Amino acid sequence: MSADAAFEExxxxxxxxxxxxxxQESEPARQVEIDELREKLxxxxxxxxxxxxxxxxxxxxxxxxxxxxxxxxxxxxxxxTEVHGDRKFADDAALVAGxxxxxxxxxxxxxxxxxxxxxxxxIRNFGQPRxxxxxxxxxxxxxxxxxxxxxxxxxxxxxxxxxLDAEERGQAEAIAVNLREMAALKVPVIVTIIGEGGSGGxxxxxxxxxxxxxxxxxYSVISPEGCAAILxxxxxxxxEAAAAMKIxxxxxxxxxxxxxxxxxxxxxxxxxxxxxxxxxxxxxxxALHELQKIKPAQLPEERYKKFRKMGHYEK
Amino acid sequence: xxxxxxEKKPKEPTEKQVAIxxxxxxxxxxxxxxxxxxEVEQNLSVCPKCGYHFxxxxxxxxxxxxxxxxxxxxxxxxxxxxxxxxRDTKRYRDRLKVYEQRVGRGDAVLxxxxxxxxxxxxxxxxxxxFMGGSMGSVVGExxxxxxxxxxxxxxxxxxxxxSGGARMQEGILSLMQMAKISAALxxxxxxxxxxxxxxxxxxxxxxxxxxxxxxxxxxxxxxxLICFAGPRVIEQTIRQTLPEGFQRAEFLVEHGMVxxxxxxxxxxxxxxxxxxxxxxx
Ligand SMILES: [Zn+2]
Numbered sequence: 001m002s003a004d005a006a007f008e009e010x011x012x013x014x015x016x017x018x019x020x021x022x023x024q025e026s027e028p029a030r031q032v033e034i035d036e037l038r039e040k041l042x043x044x045x046x047x048x049x050x051x052x053x054x055x056x057x058x059x060x061x062x063x064x065x066x067x068x069x070x071x072x073x074x075x076x077x078x079x080x081t082e083v084h085g086d087r088k089f090a091d092d093a094a095l096v097a098g099x100x101x102x103x104x105x106x107x108x109x110x111x112x113x114x115x116x117x118x119x120x121x122x123i124r125n126f127g128q129p130r131x132x133x134x135x136x137x138x139x140x141x142x143x144x145x146x147x148x149x150x151x152x153x154x155x156x157x158x159x160x161x162x163x164l165d166a167e168e169r170g171q172a173e174a175i176a177v178n179l180r181e182m183a184a185l186k187v188p189v190i191v192t193i194i195g196e197g198g199s200g201g202x203x204x205x206x207x208x209x210x211x212x213x214x215x216x217x218x219y220s221v222i223s224p225e226g227c228a229a230i231l232x233x234x235x236x237x238x239x240e241a242a243a244a245m246k247i248x249x250x251x252x253x254x255x256x257x258x259x260x261x262x263x264x265x266x267x268x269x270x271x272x273x274x275x276x277x278x279x280x281x282x283x284x285x286x287a288l289h290e291l292q293k294i295k296p297a298q299l300p301e302e303r304y305k306k307f308r309k310m311g312h313y314e315k
Numbered sequence: 316x317x318x319x320x321x322e323k324k325p326k327e328p329t330e331k332q333v334a335i336x337x338x339x340x341x342x343x344x345x346x347x348x349x350x351x352x353x354e355v356e357q358n359l360s361v362c363p364k365c366g367y368h369f370x371x372x373x374x375x376x377x378x379x380x381x382x383x384x385x386x387x388x389x390x391x392x393x394x395x396x397x398x399x400x401x402r403d404t405k406r407y408r409d410r411l412k413v414y415e416q417r418v419g420r421g422d423a424v425l426x427x428x429x430x431x432x433x434x435x436x437x438x439x440x441x442x443x444x445f446m447g448g449s450m451g452s453v454v455g456e457x458x459x460x461x462x463x464x465x466x467x468x469x470x471x472x473x474x475x476x477x478s479g480g481a482r483m484q485e486g487i488l489s490l491m492q493m494a495k496i497s498a499a500l501x502x503x504x505x506x507x508x509x510x511x512x513x514x515x516x517x518x519x520x521x522x523x524x525x526x527x528x529x530x531x532x533x534x535x536x537x538x539x540l541i542c543f544a545g546p547r548v549i550e551q552t553i554r555q556t557l558p559e560g561f562q563r564a565e566f567l568v569e570h571g572m573v574x575x576x577x578x579x580x581x582x583x584x585x586x587x588x589x590x591x592x593x594x595x596x
Contacts, residue, residue, distance in 0.1 A: 160524075162544030162552050167562060170572045172523035172543035179497035180529055184505070199481075199490060200524045200543070207494050221481045221490040221521070231403035231483060245486040246399050255398065257487050304498045308459065310491040311452030312398035 005059045007048055011267055014041040045267035052216065054248050055239035058224055060216040061195045062158075065270035067277060068127075069096055069111030069154045072194065075277040076284070077102055077109055077152075085136060089169060092133030094125040094161070095205075097140040102152065103285060108144035110137045110205055111154030114195075127196075128161035131174035134204045138178050141185060148296065150188040150288055153205040158223060160201030175204040182207035183307070184300050188291035190284060193217045193249075193258070194269075209303055210287040211257070213249040214280070215264040219257070220247040257310060260287075343367050345538075359579045368536050368579055370516060372418075373425035373440035376475050380438055380583050386429030388421075389464070390457045395422055398452065399486050407484040410446070418445045422453035423478065426461045428470070432587035434594065437465050440475040441522075448478035450522055451485040455492025458526065462499040471509040471590050476527040480520020493525035500529050509593040511586060514541050514564070514573065532589060533573045534582075535564035541573065 018037050021030055052060065060066070073080050073096075080100035084091040097110045112129065115121035137153075144151045160171055182189060182205075191208035197219030213219065222230075224242035229235040246252070249261045262280050265272040294302060341352045345367035355362060359379060360369040371379075378384040394415075401407040423445040428437050439461050441448045458474065465472045481489035503510055512530025514523075516539035524543050527533070535541060542562040550557060560566050567573040577585045 160543065162548045164549055164553055164557065164561070167542055167544065167549065168570050170528075170570065172541075173528040173572055175524040175543070176493075176497060176526070176528040179494050179525055180501045180504070183494070183498035184501045200493065200521060203490055203494060207498070219487055221486055222483055227483050233404075241403075244399065244401050244403065245483065247486065252487060255488065257491060300501070304502065307491065307495045307498050310495055311455050311488055312396050312485070313452045313456055314394045314396045315392055 005056070005063075007052070007056055011041065011045055011048065011271075014044065042266055045271065049216070049264070049266060049268055053239065054218070054242040054246075054251075055224060057216045057248050058196075058218050058238075058242050060268050060270075061218045063268065063270045064116065065273075066195055067269055067273040068116075069113045069156060069194070071273055072154055072192075072277055072280070073098075073100070073109055073111070075274070076281055077107075078104075080109065083136075083140060086132040086139060088132065088135060090130075090132045092125075092129050092136060093123050094127050094129040094157070095133035095137055097136055099140075099144075099149070102150075102288065105150065105288065106147075107149050108140050108151045109154070110140055110151065111194075112157040112201075112205075114156060125161055127157045128159060129157065129201060129204075130161050130163070130166040131169045131171050134160075134174040134178050137205050138181055141182065141189075145185050145187050148187060150190065150291070151185070151208075152284065153189065153191045153208065155191060155193045155197050155202045155206055155219075156195035157198050157201045158196055159198035160204065175200045178204040179207055183303055185303075186296040186299055188288060188294075188299065189303070190287045190291070192262075192280065192284070193219050194280075198223060207303070207307065209291050209299060209306070210259050212260045212262060212280070212283050212287065213252065213258045214262050214269060214276070215249055216268055217249055218242075218247040219249075219252055220245050255312075344369070361579055366537065366578070368516065368538070370443050370477060372444060373421065373442045373475075376440035377425070377427050377429070377438065379579070380431055380473070380586070381427070381429040382431060382433065386427040386438075388425060388427045390426045390460045391421065393422070393453050393456050393460075394420060395451060395453050395485075397484075398488055399484070401484040401486070403484075410484070414445050418442055421445070422457070423448045423450065423482075424454045424457050426457050428464070431473075431583065431590065434587070434590055434596070435468070435470045436473060436590065437461050437470050438473045438475065441477045443477040443479075443517075446482065448476075448522070449480060449482035449489075450478060450492050451482035451489050452492065454482075455489075455495050458496050459499045462496070462503050465508055465510075466503055466506050469506070469508060471511070471594065472503060473511050473513060473586060474526055474530075475513040475515060476518040476522050477515045478518060478520070478522040478527075480522055490521065493521050496526045497529065500526060504531075509590060511589065513582065513586075515539050517541070519543070519545055528572070531593070532575075534585065535567065535573045535576050536582075537564060537576050537578055539564045541567050 077100035114127035189208035228237035346365035
C-alpha cells in the first residue's frame, strides 16, 4: 500500500504477529497470546475504520485486496453465466455482464471489474470501460427487461476510459444512452457501489430504483486527484478535494443520493471479503422484495421521481 | 481594411494571446487577424476573414433563433445554493457572486419559449461565460423544467450546448443532473416530441455524456470541440500527441456521432426545416 495509507500500518503489524504465532506449534500460553492480539486487532480496527477521513476512504475503496464484482457474483448469485460483447464492435473485459439467480430468482448482473495482478489489470483495463462495455451493459439490461428479470449492478470504477479509441467510438454517447435507457427500464434496477464510483463511467450503470453503498466506498463527480489538479492547481491537494466534494457513503446518504449504507467488517471489506459479501446479501434481498411489489409499468415513473428530486437550488 | 492585414508568420503557433482591449477591434482566436468588432457582431459573431465561430451567450442565441428575436424567458428564478459549502482556494459562494455580477443571474443556462419559423419551440441555451458553462443543480433543474414544459405543451425542444462539463463545486449532485436530465429526455422521447441538440464550442464531459449526445438529431457548429474526456486528459493517459482535428465537429461527423455540421448563419433555417418535417407541418 502507498505511504498515504499509513493508517493501516498498525493493523498490518498485528496481523503479521498473529500469523507468525499461529504458524508455531500450539500450546496454551501461546493461544492466550494470540487471542489477546486478536482482541487488540479487532478493537484497533474498529477505532481506525470508524474515523477514516474521506481521502483515507478513497484509499480503502481502491484497496487491491478489496472484493471485486466477480467475487460478489461468485458468493451471492447461483448459476451465473457471463455473456460477451456489444454486438457492434467488441467485448470489453472492464465490465462483466451475465445472467444468474439471486435466491432462486433469475436476474441479470452487471458490474465493473478491476484486475488484481498486473496481467489482469491490463486485461480489465483497470476497470475503466470503453463504449463497448457500456453498450454491452445496455444490451444485457434490455434483455433482462424483455424477459422481465430484475437487474443488479455493481459499481467499481475509477471512471470511463479516457482514451483516443474510446472517444472515437463515442464514449459520451454510450454513457448518455445508458442514462436515458436505464431511466425507462420496466424491471427493478438495484445498484450497489462496492468500491469506487467514478463519475460518468459509474453512473452509466448507476441509474437504479435503489442505490446501496458500502460503508467505505466513495462516489464522486471527478476523482479527488482530478478535482485537486483543476481547482487547487495541485494534485497533492487530493485529500482536501476529497473532503470538499462529499464523496463518502455517510455524506451521500445525507444529501439523498444513495438509499442505504452496508456496514463493512471492522477492518474494511478487504480484511474479510467473505463477510463483506454476506453483509450485502440481506440489503439486496430486501430491495428486490420491495421493488417486486411495484407494477413494472410504474417503475420508470418512480425512478424518474427519485432522480427528479436530486439537486439543490434556491427559488 | 487591407492595410491592416498582417503577413502570416511561421512562428504563429507559439504566439502568445495578445489581449486586445474591449473596443472597436477584436483579434480572431483562429486566424489571429484583427477584425472590426462591429463587423463580427453583424456577422453573427463569426469571423469575416476565416469563418471562425466565436462563442456567444444565451441571449444572443435567442436573438439568432427566435422569429424577430422575440421570446419569453422562463425558469429565471432558480439560483445556485451552495449545498456542500464548498471551498477550494476560494468559496464557491463567492465565485457564484462574481459570475452573477459579470454574466447574469441565470447560472450557466437560459431557457426561453417563442416561435421559430412560426413553430412554438422551447430553447435552452448555455452560457459558457458562467463558470465555463458548468452543469450543477441549477442547469439540471432548468433544463428539466424546460423538458417538462415541452411535454406539457407538446412543443419541440432545442438545447444549444456549450460547457466544460459537470460543476465540481457541487460534487455528486452535479453528476446526478446527468441522470435527471436524461430521465426527463426519456419521457420526452416517449411523448414523441422532437429534441434537437446543437453542439457548440466547447461541449465536453458530463454535458456531452448526457443531453448533448441524446438529440434526435445532433447538429454541430463548425470546428466545435466535442468530447467526453478533454484532449489534455487523453494525452496524459496515452502519452502521445493527438492527431490534428481530433474531437472537432468534423471528426465527430466522420465517426458517426453527429448528424451534420451547420454554420451559424444556416442554423435557424436548418432547425426550421427539420422541425417542420418531424412535426409533419
Ligand atoms: Zn478569423
